[in-house]
Every structure is written in C-alpha cells, then in structure tokens.
Amino acid sequence: MSCEGCVTNLTNALKAVDGVTSVEAEVGKAVVHHEDACSGRMESAITDAGFTIGMPEFNWGDKSIWKQSAHNTKWCLIGCSIGDFGTIAAFQFIPYLDSLGWAPMMIMGLAMINGILTSIALETLILLNQMGGFKEAFKVAIGMSLISMIGMEAAMNATDLFLTGGAMLTWWVVPPMLLAGFITPWPYNYWRLKKYGKACH
Numbered sequence: 001m002s003c004e005g006c007v008t009n010l011t012n013a014l015k016a017v018d019g020v021t022s023v024e025a026e027v028g029k030a031v032v033h034h035e036d037a038c039s040g041r042m043e044s045a046i047t048d049a050g051f052t053i054g055m056p057e058f059n060w061g062d063k064s065i066w067k068q069s070a071h072n073t074k075w076c077l078i079g080c081s082i083g084d085f086g087t088i089a090a091f092q093f094i095p096y097l098d099s100l101g102w103a104p105m106m107i108m109g110l111a112m113i114n115g116i117l118t119s120i121a122l123e124t125l126i127l128l129n130q131m132g133g134f135k136e137a138f139k140v141a142i143g144m145s146l147i148s149m150i151g152m153e154a155a156m157n158a159t160d161l162f163l164t165g166g167a168m169l170t171w172w173v174v175p176p177m178l179l180a181g182f183i184t185p186w187p188y189n190y191w192r193l194k195k196y197g198k199a200c201h
Contacts, residue, residue, distance in 0.1 A: 004140075005130050006051075013049035017041050058195050069190040073148070075126065076189075077182050079119030080152050085174070086118075087111035088160070088167050107167035108160070112153040119149055145192060148185040155184035 007025045014023045014032055018041070024031040032042060043053055091097045091107045123141035124134070131137040159180040160166075163173050 004132070004136065009049050010046065010051060013045040014042060017045050058191075060190070062194060065190055065194045069186060069193050072193070073152075073182055073186045073189050075123070076119055076144075076148060076152060076185070077178065079122035080115035080149060080156070080181065081178065082122070083114035083116070083118030084111045084153060084156060085169060087114045088169050092168060104161065104166040108157040111167065112150070112157060115153045115156075116146075116149045120144070145185075145189065148189055148192075151185040151188065152181045156181040 007030075010030055011023045011025045014020055014025075014030070017034075019036050020032055020034045020042070022033045024033075034042075046053055088107060088111050091100075091102060120138075120141045123144055124137045127137035127140055128134065131140060156177045157167075159177045160168065160173055163176060164170065
C-alpha cells in the first residue's frame with residue numbers, strides 16, 4: 001500500500017470478511033483482528049482488492065508496472081520542467097537577471113532546485129483530494145523519490161549544456177531535454193514501484 005486511498009480500499013475489503021472485528025491499517029502494513037475468520041477468505045479479500053500477499057519476485061518484464069511508472073514519471077517531469085525551464089527562461093529573457101553574469105552551472109543549479117520544488121508543489125495539488133488535506137498531501141509529496149527528481153533534473157540540464165553550451169532554451173533543445181529527463185529516472189521508478197510498491201508520483 002503506497003497511499004491513503006490504498007489503505008482505505010484494503011480496510012474496507014477486510015472489514016467485509018465474516019469474523020473480522022477490526023482492521024488497523026496504514027501505508028505499508030495492516031493488522032487484522034478477527035474471531036474465527038477464515039484466512040482463505042481474508043487472502044481472497046486482499047487479492048480481490050488488487051493487492052498481493054508477500055513480496056513478488058522482481059523482474060523487468062511487467063508491462064503494467066512499466067505503464068504505471070511511465071505515468072508517474074510523466075507527472076514528475078511536468079512538475080520539474082515548470083521550475084527548470086522557467087528559471088532558465090528568466091535568466092535568458094529578463095535583462096536584469098541576464099546582467100547578473102551568473103555562470104551556466106549556477107543557473108542550472110538554481111533551475112534544478114526550482115524544478116524539484118515545483119514538482120513537489122504540483123504533486124501536493126494532485127494529492128489534495130486523495131489525502132483529504134494540505135498537510136497530508138504535502139507530507140506524501142515531500143516523501144516522493146528525491147533520487148528520481150535529481151536524476152531527472154541532472155539529465156535535463158546536462159542535455160541542455162551539451163547541446164547549447166550553456167543554460168539556454170531554444171525550440172529544438174526542449175524535446176531532447178524532456179526525453180532525457182523522462183528516460184533517465186524511468187527504470188528506477190519501475191524498480192521502486194515493482195519492488196516496494198512505492199511510486200515517485
């Protein structure tokens with residue numbers, strides 16, 4: 001279980017089993033109190049709700065996990081791109097910022113920080129309805145994969161530096177930056193989702 005929605009779904013499924021008196025569930029685990037409830041019925045309720053029992057053997061061939069991790073990576077990329085591209089564009093097109101004389105690496109460092117912050121902000125907005133409040137949504141968003149976001153940001157900015165020689169946005173550099181930013185963390189996001197059931201977004 002990787003979110004509060006999963007906790008609710010599993011809790012409701014287990015409470016519907018005859019003999020179950022209470023369920024104490026949170027992200028990652030559940031404790032079931034019961035009076036003579038059949039373990040087979042509880043296992044069926046768990047699997048019917050879309051969960052697995054035990055840790056499945058890891059492999060790289062699960063198409064549904066590739067699809068879900070691609071969807072998660074896409075949302076991370078959207079959030080990161082807003083802050084990253086906005087920062088680079090500001091230094092490129094606002095005369096005052098351009099006159100500060102920042103080195104490309106300094107601009108890219110700031111772009112990476114802003115990209116991570118906007119990704120967290122976007123994820124918080126997406127989770128508001130699911131989590132039932134800002135505090136919980138922010139807590140989940142801040143706990144998303146920092147490794148994924150750093151890898152994504154590093155790939156995007158390295159591509160920009162390699163293709164343009166500096167922190168610069170042109171019409172032809174944006175697609176390769178987005179592609180590099182998507183492909184770089186995608187296998188890691190698959191692994192994290194498949195092995196631990198944790199999504200980056």
